[in-house]
Amino acid sequence: MFQFMTTSRIVFGEGALQSSLSILNQFGYSVLLVTGKDLSRSQMITRYLKSQSMRYQHISVSNEPNITMVEESAVVARRFKPDMVVAIGGGSVIDMGKALAAMVTNNGDLYDYVEVVGRNVPIKAAPLPMIAIPTTASTGAEVTKNAVLKSGQDKVKVSLRSPEMLPNVAIVDPTLTYGTDPQTSGRGAMDAFTHLMEAYVCGEPNPLTDMICEEGLRRLARSIIPGCRQDNPRARSDLSFAAMLGGMAITNAKLGAAHGLASALGGKIRAPHSVITARLAPFVMNENMRAAKQSGRNDLLTRYRKIAQFVTENDDAHMDDSIHWVNSMLDKLELPTLSYYGICDVSFDAIAEDALKSVAIKGNPLPLTQDRLVEVLNQVCACDHRQNRREQGDDLPEMA
Amino acid sequence: MFQFMTTSRIVFGEGALQSSLSILNQFGYSVLLVTGKDLSRSQMITRYLKSQSMRYQHISVSNEPNITMVEESAVVARRFKPDMVVAIGGGSVIDMGKALAAMVTNNGDLYDYVEVVGRNVPIKAAPLPMIAIPTTASTGAEVTKNAVLKSGQDKVKVSLRSPEMLPNVAIVDPTLTYGTDPQTSGRGAMDAFTHLMEAYVCGEPNPLTDMICEEGLRRLARSIIPGCRQDNPRARSDLSFAAMLGGMAITNAKLGAAHGLASALGGKIRAPHSVITARLAPFVMNENMRAAKQSGRNDLLTRYRKIAQFVTENDDAHMDDSIHWVNSMLDKLELPTLSYYGICDVSFDAIAEDALKSVAIKGNPLPLTQDRLVEVLNQVCACDHRQNRREQGDDLPEMA
Structure with a gap:
């Protein structure tokens, strides 16, 4: 019901x-x-x-x-x-x-x-x-x-x-x-993505929010680059539509750990909400896929694979492709990293503890422990660190 | 807009x-x-x-x-x-x-x-x-x-x-x-189909009604037979959902010639509205496809092909398969023919004239003339007649 x-x-x-x-x-x-x-x-x-x-x-x-x-x-x-x-x-x-x-x-x-x-x-x-x-x-x-x-x-x-x-x-x-700069547009589009993605895999989806998320993800993916970079009418229209669908979805389904962690981080670092959720998204997706494999939640793995198919427009996409797609968008749209806002300096234990009290995290498709949330935050920080060092010329191997 | x-x-x-x-x-x-x-x-x-x-x-x-x-x-x-x-x-x-x-x-x-x-x-x-x-x-x-x-x-x-x-x-x-007899269920399901189909090809569709119609057609098609024949919970739920989506679609898009003719016929023959629209549907679809080919409306032909794909669950379906599917459903669900209600005895000119004044027909994807509407009614009557004679043992060739 x-x-x-x-x-x-x-x-x-x-x-x-x-x-x-x-x-x-x-x-x-x-x-x-x-x-x-x-x-x-x-x-x-x-x-x-x-x-x-x-x-x-x-x-x-x-x-x-x-x-x-x-x-x-x-x-x-x-x-x-x-x-x-x-x-x-x-x-x-x-x-x-x-x-x-x-x-x-x-x-x-x-x-x-x-x-x-x-x-x-x-x-x-x-x-x-x-x-x-x-x-x-x-x-x-x-x-x-x-x-x-x-x-x-x-x-x-x-x-x-x-x-x-x-x-x-x-x-x-x-x-x-029209006229919104590419970075602001990119933050907005990724905010819509995170709404659509978390509502689609959440613990309480429904047939109406499913069809809303699927349509939203398809339109967002096809228009995110042209729509954020310039005033392409079809692409800007797709993004406004996808953002509205994201709002409909979260009003009628639930959210998940990216929003749960974001609500705890929001008071601690001065990053815009949309940057926090978008930057957390690939790590939370990865953690949820790991947990879903461990507990045999094939229904959930299917949903992640569908997200990959929608965003890559490729029916043969693997579920990990959804994560690669998000990372590539974060890159292309030049969203700042969370370490830029000092995420590595806050107490991850306190954030994870606060996140577990949030409304949003109750929607996460699987329960995540405080330890796993801390691990997610560690990964965010390690990855940002590596990226920063790479940008400074160090030669580090890719994260597995 | x-x-x-x-x-x-x-x-x-x-x-x-x-x-x-x-x-x-x-x-x-x-x-x-x-x-x-x-x-x-x-x-x-x-x-x-x-x-x-x-x-x-x-x-x-x-x-x-x-x-x-x-x-x-x-x-x-x-x-x-x-x-x-x-x-x-x-x-x-x-x-x-x-x-x-x-x-x-x-x-x-x-x-x-x-x-x-x-x-x-x-x-x-x-x-x-x-x-x-x-x-x-x-x-x-x-x-x-x-x-x-x-x-x-x-x-x-x-x-x-x-x-x-x-x-x-x-x-x-x-x-x-639950407990609704197969014929009543079949009439209801075909009523929902006609709403979803006419709203999907109508002159003023929109992205929200499109996604509503697509989801509705898919669910209706997969569940119409099991849901009408027995109280299969998933199938009955799909049909209730598809019927609701049909209502959402016609509230926000338009209808077409099947509903236009039905509103004119409603006062003349004592058939239920759902039987009239469902029995008219394949003939109106055929006429609209003919007119779309003639006027190069490829967008409309694509929509009919999509309907065929949704209802047959086959990505290679041809647009005519949508008509075959409707006819096969009308058959399997044993919806009465319109000749049973005396359609062949009414003045087609008067019906076509009244239909052209209806609100519904203004939504038809292409303007149809009074002559073409009369032709649609002639086809309905000829086809029913042939079927009746076939049932009485006459051996007539199939309509081309």
Whole structure:
């Protein structure tokens, strides 16, 4: 048995934003507009709101939102009494929008509702109607039901989470991603890959998420290089679509050890979440394949082989080819290594211990012990070290 | 650019009904319960409502709902003041539930809102929360946004249609289809096939409906015979899943000439809608392939070949194999012919003319003229005639 939930209305395609602005009128006439620093993409919306004589209050997010930022903005937002929230930007901006939509209608302190550092009370009142407009192909936050927030003091990332927080409308216009530089595009695409990959092999997949992951992996693989390097319309569209499918998948299936470790590492090293999960992915895949062979989980090995087939577009691909593909993408897209962010200097025992308490790791297809997680982190560090020395001219053998 | 909408919460699987009854509590405490004649499957719900001291008003539907039935029941329903509608049954029962959910909150006459015979005014107030629980694997009404109603005087079928009419929750429990006789199961499965097939080749497909149709066609094909003949759990589950995917597909893509002709024939012959569309399907496929060849629509020919590959599970299948497969299924599942219902006695010109006015035919991948539609109907009739004579012992050559 499985459940499936998604954003009730999705508009997707080139020009989707311009042609669906009138949807806003359905929700009232006063808008809490959440954007990033760059206002070029949101101008189309502010012009429209003015043309319709709609009121709006603008909130701009310049970093990953933290709890204090949400609380302060919620005070402003409640005073404004918006009918809806419109968030246009990357994952952080959309998460900020989702958190504000919930906090405007629910009294009390944000700490009442957040996981881990808070009381984790379910939100009671329905959030404000929320329209999510992603400008990156990455997190798929336009179709997920949580908002990731930084907790200042505790140096951890936590979620405000509720099925009610699924946006009411997602407007996914791939042209909004045009002009994004190759490295940012690459981080986003690999973020989508890690969502699709972990949801596909997780402990609780379902037939709907399976078909979503398969389609997402195929489109991502065929378009990741052309789409990240330039504004190739078909490729950029594939990446926006794959990112959205990744969001649908993780909302309705589970994640795994890459996200579990990332949630523990997030507070310790200053690497973007997408770089952490993507850089961990090949090591976690390797560890899970090892464990699956040991425990005779052929169903899982078949899934890894299918991932290899999807991403290489070769029906004869071996499951290890999925790992080679990820490594080759990390290389080509020039994602920074985790040692660059100092992963080798943190206590792996503490990270592994924290990771085991995360929500994400419970979705891992097989239980991994603290020792095995430490081993995964050791491998990441050893590999980065070797690579750095190679780049400095040392001649070391390839890792087996 | 495309839009995608679906039921915001889907619970699917064996035992889904029993384990998700508590969802009802979220919507209030008074229930308008819509069922068919057979109450065996709804007992689980009435027992639950009693155990929770929830109020309910029971409405039983014994035939395809007509406008008068909906209006009379709406009077009863408005007086009861329900918080939600729960409909458990086949497509007719769920459509009745959807129509009532809309009519309880919207004042005025049903004729204000229905298409074709009515004024087609958009419904204004949000319908009551609606929980749809299918007991057949057929129409996918649990994830569609319209209710098909018979108009008594006009002898046509019309739709009450609005995005707001998508059910809030779909509980799809394949065990509720157990015990359905092979012929009823076969009609339902072929109904799902026709939805998936017409949505896949229609004039406005999109990447989400494509992946939905592909998965639906694969599952339907592998399970149609074992699932219709007996209560094979995997096969029944595949059919319920494929039927739901068919509903998602037609809500977000278009239909075609089989449904266009069926809507015109529906008022003239007393055949079930599913028999009409399924029996028309191979002839419409043949006509569309002919027209696609003539106008060089290779994209469309590729789609027909893919359908053949999905249903035969053979990558070398030719597009005509899709037609052979449908004919073989119609045979094996013993669906009655349309001549049995008197199709040869109606005026094909009038039917073709009416069909051209239908909403469905606008989705056909290529425009078909009235003459070509008449030709399709002639072929149906000639073929049935030949088959009948063959069964009576005449020795006639096969149709080319």
